[in-house]
Amino acid sequence: MSDQKIQTFNDKEDDAHGNPETNDISENAPASFPVDESIEDDSTLVPADEKAAPQVGMMDHDPNTSVSGEADPNYVHPSTTEETTEAANIHAQTETDTQDSSVPENVYSDGDTTAVVTSFKPASPEEKSATATVKVMLLPDGYVMTVAFAIGLTTDNLKEHFTTELKIPPNVLQITFNGDVVEDSKTLMDLGVRPHGTIQLEMSSTDPQNYPIKPIKPQQEYNMPDVITVRVQKDADTYQDVVVEIERTTRCKAFLGGYRHKITGVEFHHAGVQTISKKRPDNGIEKFCRNTQTVREKSQHQQVTYTTSTQMTKIGCYVSNTTDKLISPGKYFSADEYHYRRLKAVIVIQTYARRWHAIRLVKQLSCDRMVRLDWEKKEEQRKKKEKEDRLKREYERRMHPKTKEDFDLLYHALEKWRQEELEHINVTLTGAERKAALCALLEQETQLIASIGRHKLDANEEIIKNSVQAFLEKCSEPKKWKAFDDKITEMDTQYTIRARELKDIYATINMKHLTQDERLDVLLTLKHTVKEHKCKLTEDIVELIDREADLLMRGVKESNLEGLRKRISTLFLQYIKTPTFNPEVARLLKVPQDPSLLHKNIYFCPGCRRYLRSTEFSLTANSHTTGRCHQCNKLDNVARQREDLNKYKNMLTQLRQAEAEYDKKAKIAFLLQEQDLQYLLRVIWATQSALSAWDDLYDLVMIRWNKYVEWSPWNCILLTKEEAAAHLKLDNVEQAYGVVFIRKVKHKHTLAKKYFSQIPTMAQFLHSRDSQPAAPGNDLLVTKPAVTQA
Incomplete structure (x- = not known):
């Protein structure tokens, strides 16, 4: 069997060639397949009823078989075939010339269809080249049994074979073909079967009550086998027909690679011939465990007993005493003395052990004390440094006030200083001296208030400048939102782009130290921008731009143009804050453009007698009315209490x-x-x-x-x-x-x-x-x- 090769084809591709049961192997086989050109059919297991039972294919039902199809005759297939051995789960039985009888090979079933695969060995050389596939339908159940049968054998030989399988006498069995009873002396050739063809017969029992035909019990480990007849050339003129049974195992065939046809796209996988090893029966004893595989081994020597002896000097034996030692007994002491000595030793050990523990404890306490003192020292330094930094920040805020809180701190310090001076004057002076001192104190307080006012004016200019810049930045920034992955998405609209352009122009016209050409260019850009809209405001801006351009051409100094440039900047800022020219600014204005919204959340301040929004008022916990606005409270605090909140x-x-x-x-x-x-x-x-x-x-x-x-x-x-x-x-x-x-x-x-x-x-x-x-x-x-x- 070393020269025998196996090739399997897909049923779907077989159908494409026009015959679902037979195909010409020699025409479609790759060049590396040693098959004979005379072989015309591939005996494939097919159910009796095409509608009731599915056809048994190679790849449509089991992934363990190789994928095959029509290949190019010029294409040399790689080594995808394997030698058929007992370990390959592929059983082949060679037909010989010496036997007339047949031995059953295997019986398989897929539930509704039962197939028996058997090889018959012809008795003459002529019958070797005339073998056909016989499908026998067992009535009335409809099970189909497939056998490879020589066309020269008679129907009686077929009955004798099925007698052994079905356990029924041959005279009870009846074979019919196309509705007619077939005589026992007729051969398959008489029925019109050509070599390597296929015929379907019906077999029934003439005495179904005493000898009913029962389906053969299939082997559980097999599933829908395929049977093919292959002619193998042994010598130059000698051929041998081999019935090959391909066993479909329940295991999943490992993918071992293969080749794909570049033209047809057909894939040829390498065949797997590894025999599944038999599993040992489980006797309930655990043979593998984690502990035995991860245990740490240890080698230890053991002292074994061995025989020894002593020898003394005697007649006929001399033993030298040069290495002997003379031992004399020591002083005898009683058990009480022994226990007393052990007690003294225990006391000494305990004394030193307790001393060691005491020294260790003292060192630990000393270390903890040092850590505590170090921590307290660091905490004291930290508090001192924090206080110094706070006083330094307060001093800096007093010297260079910038915010409202800084000026509140200044007024609070002024009030504290005034109270101290007033108390000192009331305690130390009386009469006219006291009045003179109070007048001097009032004059000094007035000067300090005026100094604070000058600082406030300077700070207000900086605050207004920063607030205008922040207003323009907020107006021109793109729309932002956070996505599901916490990433910020930004989007520019036509209004934000317009606001950004106006912001850039505003920043340009406020730039210092520009040349005459650069300034004229800036004024020209501003003029084209505001001329997009025609109103009183834009006309004033255009008039001022023309005036500055005329003065620049006349060579007027920049110091004389500061007032004019300030007016241009102020009017252009008013232009930017107008929603008609800058729609994005509408959402940032304190006064809404819709007059109907002015009636909501608007309150009257009795201090400055103005109508303001609710956000301009501060409400305490026990307030029942709105009271005065922030500005009035701030002014009252500066004039009266001067508290720092x-x-x-x-x-x-x-x-x-x-x-x-x-x-x-x-x-x-x-x-x-x-x-x-x-x-x-x-x-x-x-x-x-x-x-x-x-x-x-x-x-x-x-x-x-x-x-x-x-x-x-x-x-x-x-x-x-x-x-x-x-x-x-x-x-x-x-x-x-x-x-x-x-x-x-x-x-x-x-x-x-x-x-x-x-x-x-x-x-x-x-x-x-x-x-x-x-x-x-x-x-x-x-x-x-x-x-x-x-």
């Missing part, structure tokens, strides 16, 4: 950040204003720590009394930063503090609740579910208080 503003900002970290749904801390926090600190908590009475407001923080409840004026305590960090570590404040201290805090909470309960929006939180204590086991965020910045 920056400290309370920083503390309120710090409180809101801490509450946002605790709970994002916190509300009460965001309802308070600086004036409310000022009242809470000054009136209720006396601007000092509840524990240490420390009164430096920069070192104090307002935190929760019960950390499991939202912060509120009736659930707060004023402590230093170090005390606050320790307080937030307590789980139960009722057990940590004394009764007197708790009563004192509760009393302050009652005062705060009475004051802030006057506000309807604040009163609803007094008994809300947000203020109810949470379980102490809740996993809340506890943070250290942030450093207050001046």
Whole structure:
């Protein structure tokens, strides 16, 4: 069988050639396949009923077989065939010249179709070249059995074969062909079967009650085998017909590569001939485990016993004593003396061990003490440095004030200085001297106020310039939004592009140190821009541009043109703020363009007697009316109280950040204003720590009394930063503090609740579910208080 080769074809491609059952192997086979040209058919297992049972193909039903199809005759196929051996799961049985009988090979089934593959060996050389595939339908069940049968054998030989398979006497079996009963003496050749052809016969039982034909039980491990008859050339003139059964195993054939035809696109895969190894029966004993594979081995020598002997000097044997040692017994001591010596040794060991432990403990305590002292030193230096930096920042703010908070700090320092001087004059002077000193103090205060006013004018110019620049930047920036992946998307509209062009022109006309040609170019660009719209404003701008251009041509100095250029810049800024010329600016104007919107959120200020938006008024916690606007309150503070609320503003900002970290749904801390926090600190908590009475407001923080409840004026305590960090570590404040201290805090909470309960929006939180204590086991965020910045 070493020279026998196997080729399988796809049923779909067989159908394309016009015959689903037979194909010319010699015409479609690759050149490397040693098949005989006389072979015309490929005996393929086909069900009896084409509609009821599917055709048995090579690749349509099982992926274990090779993909094949029509190939180019000039194409030399690679070594895709394998030798047929017992290990290849491909059984072949060679026909011989010495036997007339047949032996069954295997029986297969796909549920509705049963096939028996058997090879018959002809008795004469003529019958070797005349073999056909016989399909026998077992009635009445309709099962089909396929056999490779010599066309020279009779129907009686076929019955004898099926007698052995079906266990039925041959005289009971009846074979019919096209509805007619076939005689036992007729051969397949008499029925019109040509060599290597296919014939379908029907077999029934004449006595179905006593000898019914039962389908042969298929082997479970096989599934729809294919049977082909291949003629193999042994010698120059000797041919041998081989019935080849291709076994379809249940395992998935490994992909071993192959070749693809460049013209037809047909793929030829390498055949797999590896025999599946037989599995050993499972006896329930675990033979592989993690412990035995990962155990660490250790080699250790063992002391084994061996035979020894001693020898002494005697008659006939002399043993030298030159190496002997003389041992004399020592002093005898009793068991009590032994135990006493052991006790003294134990005491000595314990003494040294305890000494070692004591030295170690002392060193650890000393090390902890040094660490503590070093930490305290660093903390003291840090606090000192923070205070110095804060004083330095305050001094810088006083010397170079720029913001409203800086001027509030200046006025507060001025008022503090005035109070100190007034107290000193009242204590040291009387009568006319006192009045003269008060007049001098008033004059000095007036000079200081005038100096602060000059600084304010300078700062206002810078503030206005920065505000105009920020306004233009905000107006010309593109639209932005965040995508699902947190990436920012920007989009320019026609309005933002227009605003950006106007911003660039405004920045250009305000540039200094330009040459005459550059300035004229800028004025020309501005003139073309504003002439797009015709109105009184644009006419004024064009007139001023022409005037400056005329003066530049006359050689007028730039210092004499500053006023004219300022007017051009101001009018062009007014042009930019007009929504008709710059539509993007409409969303940034404080006064809405729609007159119907002016009736909403507009209030009257009794101080300056102006109608302003609601955002221009500051409302305290106990306010019932809008009161005066920000500007009036600011002016009143400068003239009368001169208070600096920056400290309370920083503390309120710090409180809101801490509450946002605790709970994002916190509300009460965001309802308070600086004036409310000022009242809470000054009136209720006396601007000092509840524990240490420390009164430096920069070192104090307002935190929760019960950390499991939202912060509120009736659930707060004023402590230093170090005390606050320790307080937030307590789980139960009722057990940590004394009764007197708790009563004192509760009393302050009652005062705060009475004051802030006057506000309807604040009163609803007094008994809300947000203020109810949470379980102490809740996993809340506890943070250290942030450093207050001046």
